Amino acid sequence: MTGNDLPANPSVLNTTVLSNFAHIDQLWIVADLSGICTVPVVREELEHGVANHPYLQEALDALDDEIPVAAISDTVANREAVVGEHLDPGEAQAFALADAHDGRLLTDDGDARSFAKDQGVTVVGSVGVLLAAIDAGRIDEATADEWLSKWIDEIGYYAPYRTISEYR
Amino acid sequence: MARITGSYPDDLDLLIEGAVEAGVFGGKSDALREFVREYFEAHENERIAAAVALYERERITLGDAARLAAVDRWTMRDILREHGVELRLGLVDEDDAAYEVEAARELEFDDEDSSDEEPRAK
Numbered sequence: 001m002t003g004n005d006l007p008a009n010p011s012v013l014n015t016t017v018l019s020n021f022a023h024i025d026q027l028w029i030v031a032d033l034s035g036i037c038t039v040p041v042v043r044e045e046l047e048h049g050v051a052n053h054p055y056l057q058e059a060l061d062a063l064d065d066e067i068p069v070a071a072i073s074d075t076v077a078n079r080e081a082v083v084g085e086h087l088d089p090g091e092a093q094a095f096a097l098a099d100a101h102d103g104r105l106l107t108d109d110g111d112a113r114s115f116a117k118d119q120g121v122t123v124v125g126s127v128g129v130l131l132a133a134i135d136a137g138r139i140d141e142a143t144a145d146e147w148l149s150k151w152i153d154e155i156g157y158y159a160p161y162r163t164i165s166e167y168r
Numbered sequence: 169m170a171r172i173t174g175s176y177p178d179d180l181d182l183l184i185e186g187a188v189e190a191g192v193f194g195g196k197s198d199a200l201r202e203f204v205r206e207y208f209e210a211h212e213n214e215r216i217a218a219a220v221a222l223y224e225r226e227r228i229t230l231g232d233a234a235r236l237a238a239v240d241r242w243t244m245r246d247i248l249r250e251h252g253v254e255l256r257l258g259l260v261d262e263d264d265a266a267y268e269v270e271a272a273r274e275l276e277f278d279d280e281d282s283s284d285e286e287p288r289a290k
Contacts, residue, residue: 011275015241016257034276049240056242088231104274110256111229113264127259128272136277151258156249158258160265167269 006070007035010103011124013067014038014094015045017106020126022059023155024147029133031066035103038069039093076100086115095121108157126151127159131167141165172200212238216247224253 011033018038021027030036043063050056063069072080072093080096087095091105091112098105104122106129107113116123124132130144144164151157161167184199193199208215219237222228228236234244248255259265 009274019242032277034278045241049242052240053242088229090231091229104271108257109230110258110260113260117267122271122274124271124275125259125268127265128268128275131269131272132275132277135272138277156245156255156257158255158260160259160262167265 005068006037006097006101008102010035010037010070010098010101011106012037012039012070012094012098012103013042014090014105014107014109014112015042015049016108017126017129018042018046018059018067019049019053019056020108020151020155020157021129022055024150025055025058026147027058027062027066029129029138030106031062032138033129033132036067036106037097038063038067039090039097040069040072041090041093043069045090070097072097073100083115083119087112091115095119126157127164127167130164134164219244220248220251220253223248224251226256230256 013030013036017030018027021030043060046056046060046063050060076093076096079100080093083095084092086092088109088111091107091109094107095105095112095116097103098116099119099121104124105112105116106124107116108125113123113125127148130139130148133139134141134144141164145162148157148159148164149162152159152162184193184196187193187199188195193202208218216237216239219228219233222236223230223233230241230244230248233248234241237244237247239247245255245257259268
């Protein structure tokens with residue numbers, strides 16, 4: 001995927017949302033989002049982690065066909081270099097792409113979320129994806145509650161409410 | 169590159185000076201870098217403890233911690249949980265949750281499945 005192929009307002013993934021949905025074997029939800037894409041460094045991070053965390057293979061398999069990996073233009077690379085002082089490599093590249101193309105960053109990483117908000121770039125995390133999926137009729141609330149509980153109990157995800165209805 | 173000022177016993181200083189004179193190290197800084205690097209390579213637990221402590225104090229990110237501990241991000245996440253450290257992963261508080269609800273309204277799904285289908289969970 002080149003810069004010219006990018007949707008107008010892309011939803012750019014770092015590793016966190018990708019790996020959360022891979023962990024529960026429900027990556028199809030993320031892949032169905034309009035304008036979804038990720039960046040080359042995220043692929044590298046997944047490749048680095050997959051040996052010890054085999055469930056990440058599902059995320060790797062989804063890249064390219066279901067979840068495009070955007071090419072990084074010089075403009076994005078320059079922005080990435082600047083924000084790289086504040087963010088991890090995957091987050092920096094994903095943020096730079098979202099910022100340059102008037103998109104949003106899909107992340108659950110607290111440090112990246114704070115930074116993106118400060119910079120005026122919209123961030124959405126795994127809970128936001130669940131909320132959107134319910135509104136679109138893709139899943140029901142009971143399913144979303146079950147998945148959210150798994151993240152909280154199994155991978156250390158923090159959320160102020162355990163049930164989706166409390167977010168409304 | 170960081171600078172550290174410290175003091176150590178005279179004999180250690182002489183050994184370092186002598187090693188530099190003997191061509192073992194290019195200079196005192198090279199020697200000190202080598203000592204610290206060797207220590208953390210040989211002491212994995214201390215390396216991990218350092219990464220955990222800095223993440224817990226919000227001095228570094230998860231990715232930084234993983235790099236310092238020489239593990240992948242997901243292993244670092246597991247290590248932090250084992251140490252009882254609260255991860256900065258997810259929604260911080262009620263305000264962040266309210267933000268998330270608004271931000272989620274921007275998300276749309278591709279129209280490949282009709283919305284009158286039964287909700288599914290693969």
